[in-house]
Amino acid sequence: MKNIISLLIVSVFISISAEAKEGMWIPILLKKYNIEEMQQMGFKLTAEDIYSVNEACMKDAVVIFGGGCTGELISDEGLLITNHHCGFGAIQKHSSVEHDYLTNGFWAKDKSEELINENLKVTFLKGMKDVTETVLGGLESDTEGRLDSIQNRIDKLVEEATKDSHYSAHIKPFFHGNQYFLFVNEVYKDVRLVGAPPSAIGKFGGDTDNWMWPRHTGDFSLFRIYANKDNEPAEYSKDNVPYKPLKHFPISLKGVKEGDFTMVFGYPGSTEQYVPAVHLKMITEQVNPALIDIRTQKLNIIKKYQETDPAVRIQYATKAARISNSWKRWIGEIKGLDKLNAIDKKEKYEASFQEWANDKDYANMLKDYQSIYKTYGEYKLAYNYLLEVVYRNGMEAVNLSSQFKKLKAAYDKDEIDIDEITKLKTDLEKRLTSFYKDYYKEIDKELTTIVLKMYKENLDERFHPDIYKYIDKKYKGNINKYVEALFSKSIFTNQEVTMAFAKNFSAKDVKKLDKDPAYQLFQSFYKTYGKTIVPKYKKLSAQVKDLNSQYMKAQMEFKSDAVFYPDANFTLRVSYGKVAGYEPKDGVVFKNHTTLNGIIEKDNPDIYDYRVPARLKELYYAKDFGQYESNGTVPVCFVATNHTTGGNSGSPVVNANGELIGVNFDRAWEGVMSDLMFNPEQCRNITLDIRYVLFLIDKFADAGYLLDEMTIVK
Numbered sequence: 001m002k003n004i005i006s007l008l009i010v011s012v013f014i015s016i017s018a019e020a021k022e023g024m025w026i027p028i029l030l031k032k033y034n035i036e037e038m039q040q041m042g043f044k045l046t047a048e049d050i051y052s053v054n055e056a057c058m059k060d061a062v063v064i065f066g067g068g069c070t071g072e073l074i075s076d077e078g079l080l081i082t083n084h085h086c087g088f089g090a091i092q093k094h095s096s097v098e099h100d101y102l103t104n105g106f107w108a109k110d111k112s113e114e115l116i117n118e119n120l121k122v123t124f125l126k127g128m129k130d131v132t133e134t135v136l137g138g139l140e141s142d143t144e145g146r147l148d149s150i151q152n153r154i155d156k157l158v159e160e161a162t163k164d165s166h167y168s169a170h171i172k173p174f175f176h177g178n179q180y181f182l183f184v185n186e187v188y189k190d191v192r193l194v195g196a197p198p199s200a201i202g203k204f205g206g207d208t209d210n211w212m213w214p215r216h217t218g219d220f221s222l223f224r225i226y227a228n229k230d231n232e233p234a235e236y237s238k239d240n241v242p243y244k245p246l247k248h249f250p251i252s253l254k255g256v257k258e259g260d261f262t263m264v265f266g267y268p269g270s271t272e273q274y275v276p277a278v279h280l281k282m283i284t285e286q287v288n289p290a291l292i293d294i295r296t297q298k299l300n301i302i303k304k305y306q307e308t309d310p311a312v313r314i315q316y317a318t319k320a321a322r323i324s325n326s327w328k329r330w331i332g333e334i335k336g337l338d339k340l341n342a343i344d345k346k347e348k349y350e351a352s353f354q355e356w357a358n359d360k361d362y363a364n365m366l367k368d369y370q371s372i373y374k375t376y377g378e379y380k381l382a383y384n385y386l387l388e389v390v391y392r393n394g395m396e397a398v399n400l401s402s403q404f405k406k407l408k409a410a411y412d413k414d415e416i417d418i419d420e421i422t423k424l425k426t427d428l429e430k431r432l433t434s435f436y437k438d439y440y441k442e443i444d445k446e447l448t449t450i451v452l453k454m455y456k457e458n459l460d461e462r463f464h465p466d467i468y469k470y471i472d473k474k475y476k477g478n479i480n481k482y483v484e485a486l487f488s489k490s491i492f493t494n495q496e497v498t499m500a501f502a503k504n505f506s507a508k509d510v511k512k513l514d515k516d517p518a519y520q521l522f523q524s525f526y527k528t529y530g531k532t533i534v535p536k537y538k539k540l541s542a543q544v545k546d547l548n549s550q551y552m553k554a555q556m557e558f559k560s561d562a563v564f565y566p567d568a569n570f571t572l573r574v575s576y577g578k579v580a581g582y583e584p585k586d587g588v589v590f591k592n593h594t595t596l597n598g599i600i601e602k603d604n605p606d607i608y609d610y611r612v613p614a615r616l617k618e619l620y621y622a623k624d625f626g627q628y629e630s631n632g633t634v635p636v637c638f639v640a641t642n643h644t645t646g647g648n649s650g651s652p653v654v655n656a657n658g659e660l661i662g663v664n665f666d667r668a669w670e671g672v673m674s675d676l677m678f679n680p681e682q683c684r685n686i687t688l689d690i691r692y693v694l695f696l697i698d699k700f701a702d703a704g705y706l707l708d709e710m711t712i713v714k
């Protein structure tokens, strides 16, 4: 097996400035590939301080927070910090019009006031190991039953790794299946909400400033991990005690300046650094423009209602943020790739690759990509477009109706199992309650209308479900009229009726469900999804995956003396770089830091995203900055050159001494194409300065008692 080496496709084309360092590196391989360079850049610790098998180290203070974020321990009593947008779901669930923690913030005055979160967990990495030999040894790419053999070996390794312990384990492919690593984890399930600033701080700038620099978002929230008396994971119990971590981060008040070393340690989700030019073409010309359009429409509708009704604002806050986040990133990504001439660069690289590959097994690889991507693009678009229409806040009531499928199936059985039905009903009622808490019929009606129209216009007829024929026949193709009728006839647009329907559901209601227009609409799309789209899309995806695996291997042979880093795959990684401003466009220079002054500058009571809380303004005008002051103000955010992506949110950002200087939460607009191609001149991660966090806890929230348990370095 080839060594792990970093490819840096881009470095072939762009001269890298001293500050920039592309790559998301594997913790157990730092010693081999990175630590020397890190130390040259200023890092004062060792590779073992970051990751060690036997000693307490930084990795013991980093967790997966929930399902898609990172968090870090900041006290020896299990106190954890992550982003506000990562804790958002939990904060929102505890919020109502009476207790509006989103608007007002929340601060537990002591441990007894901390709020329990059902289904929130944090995951510690206990250890990782290269298991490539065991997984792949003796298997050639054409060995019969190869995939099954791999799966069997993986299952066995996982079983061995977790025998006689409460740990969990999984194995993940790296370098598109050319390497495999085993991860052993410990999952804690009692995680309580300790504090969150008001959204006007934690989400300051909202979707307007999202993905942008200069930034002023106080994007953090605090939680506490609880354990049983043996410090082990346990379900919630009032007898649980604060978890004692092996390690927590000391916090530095010293701040950072241009050129200072920074390191991000967290869980980047997914990148596609090694794909061919046709892939970039598909994304930038075919798939993403269509997805951007449909989301633009959804957002316009939701925004319109949010602006007139505060209750609707709360109801649709999470949904709108979710829709908007990828939407905005896709737009930036297309711009960034374009400015970088990314397709052109990949094509030039591919020309030299081809020359090298001509007399090898890899000779036809790029041609194979070309031929498969024609169809792959069509199906990828159809697949994602259908998800946008049916599932991802496209048609809410219609999607909800599908929740009754299991109940229906339970009655379709020859022998009816009453226990099963009772359980299904209880689950369903819970789900319905949480659905309707955030449901607004008028929005859904407009959404349903627009997505049905767009689907018809933008996808080829072979992907149209039968329902369109029905609409043509019964409503002369008038989608407005059809949706109007659906919303007045379907039971699912009415909470009380639906709740009662679930509660009293019996055999005779199966027919009623089948006849409901929302359910019929769902079924019609579902049939297209299951019959026309998914089978073919899956087959094509598997072929592409296989090609990617071979192409990765080939590229590593082609550039055999380069050092490659693996694409992100939501495993723990190290990114390192330096604090650095940048030039977003001709004639403009961005500084590396923002301050409280900028928050006051943006203050505008007429714009929801820019309403600064009165208390924060008071502190500003009284210059009551305490020990968090720097140059007559309070630092708020900074940018650096660390290579990060989605999932890195909430990651610790540490200085040369390994002290926490901030919490990672975003990337700058000009560089969001870094998932596909990194540009050291433009790619910046955005970090919340820890001094602003402490200032808010101490001065703004008057929750200074929380600082007592932290280790603060002055």
Ligand code: ARG
Pocket: 085, 206, 207, 210, 211, 321, 322, 324, 325, 646, 649, 665, 666, 667
């Ligand atoms: N862009 C950041 C990330 O991808 C923050 C997202 C949450 N904020 C928002 N305004 N939607 O996670």
Ligand code: ASP
Pocket: 069, 644, 645, 646, 647, 648, 649, 650, 665, 666, 667
């Ligand atoms: N905001 C992202 C996250 O939630 C981070 C990024 O994409 O840079 O993980």
